[in-house]
Amino acid sequence: MQQRQTRVRFAPSPTGPLHMGGVRTALYNYLFAKQNGGKFILRIEDTDSQRFVPGAEAYIIESLRWCGIYPDEGVTLDGQVVETASEQHPHAPYRQSQRKPIYRKYAEELVAKGYAYYAFDSGEELDRLRKEAEANGQTFTYNQATRNSLTNSLTLSAEETQRRLQEETHWTIRFKMPENRVVAMDDLIRGHVEVNTDTLDDKVLWKAADQLPTYHLANIVDDHLMEITEVIRGEEWLPSLPLHYLLYEAFGWQDTQPRFAHLSLLLKPDGKGKLSKRDGDRLGFPVFPLRWEAPNGEVSRGYREDGYYPEAFVNLLALLGWNPGTEQELFSVEELIPAFSLDRIVRSGAKFNADKAKWFNQEYLRKRSNAQLAAEFMPILEEKGLQVNPAYVETVVGLIKERAHFVHDFWELSSFFFEAPTTYDPQTVQKFWKAENLPLLQQTVAFVQQLADFSKEHVEEALHQFIVENGMPMGKVMNGLRLMLVGASKGPGVADIIAAIGKDAFTARCEQAFAVLNPA
């Protein structure tokens, strides 16, 4: 077998926003492609005209772009869709609705070879049969047991078949599932899997009603045409893998059949089942990479809007169902590419953990420079109507970044650097604003006010010395000062705060506290 260039694809359906599990699938494909010096292709599988959702395709592209997952081929990332083949995009178009004319002849080829047949049963008829079977506690299946008593080219005469093909518009082409054959498959993640064809049904491959193939046909044909070497997709496809094997066989494409890898699903954090849209709202975390507003106006939150960095999101996704075999947990995409491997993918489903997700973001936040973080914090400050010096914000950010998971935590952590306290935490007042401490605080404030050098280092040293030399209780004085400056028992060192806000603000805040607060 000749060595082929690695070519993998991510093939979502534009039926709604891309789920984080989908992003993970895209990521794994991307990493695999890059690792092998291959190509990552983005194909849009929009063969379901009923479920098409406007905006979903753009959402998918934007989501991948946000994550830094750039396709080498396929629907481009600049929003412009590749319609015609070119050197970079030799298999265009990459949207199945635009490939419509391609599929029918393949479906017909299968009929001609005896691997498929025309079926004329109406949807209503099949629904009726399903309901009937259900009433008897059974399941209706269109397969070798029933196909000979249904309306199709296997039971109709050639003339009748031709007549119906001409006159009717709702017929389909179905795969003729072979009888009692064991299909032996190999999955890159799950290993050897065998399935007896008697448990399978005659899947629809092509629909005359909209002249479109179903997933199964379009998928196999396109993967073949696009010379895909590995198919890395969700576990929900594992049950249809035998069909896909059989399709490759029927077309005579076994030599270039891609290898398959089925990824386990992302599960909801509590209870059972796969992670779904509702879990996010219910449990308070996003399920989608980006905010999504459905055509009906319903809004779903996104990781981006919730304040996650794309690096953190990609990192946490990569580690959800895969591990490097070492104890390293923090990976950039560049580090992920060489480290990734299909055989270290975990077989069982992974429950998403929101706490761990926050931790990842915290780690990435800490890696950022104060200047970067200040720039990210600035819009929030401006929204509060604050005019602040960027250098000052940078200093403040440096003092509080260790305590934050997100940039939007900054204000809560640092408001007192920008505004005098308007309220005082009662518990702190109770504890530190005692009558006997007030004279001490008055003396200390007066001491600080006469300092010429308001640098953090100098204030800290002078303050310490003053307190110690005068035999004052360190904790009481410091916490009293903190109460006046912050209004609560929180925040960085008192000297840091004094140095940052400066003498005027220091004086004003202390005066205010003495005026407003009653001793406990």
Add this chain to the structure above:
RNA sequence: GGUGGAUUCGUCUAACGGUUAGGACUCAAGAUUUUCAUUCUUGCAAUAGGGGUUCGAUUCCCCUAUCCACUACCA
């Protein structure tokens, strides 16, 4: 119901026949600190159950249980 897949601390996972079953997140305690947080240290906590195979099973096989997926003219 049928078919397929899965099953290690609460969660993500490591250990591909021999370990006191390791790490991370969470939680708890202690230390440091003028507070909160950080940081550091310590701790709590797992091989679903039952049979085999083996000198020895988390690891291999079988059964049971549980969970998940699929079972559409959806992907």
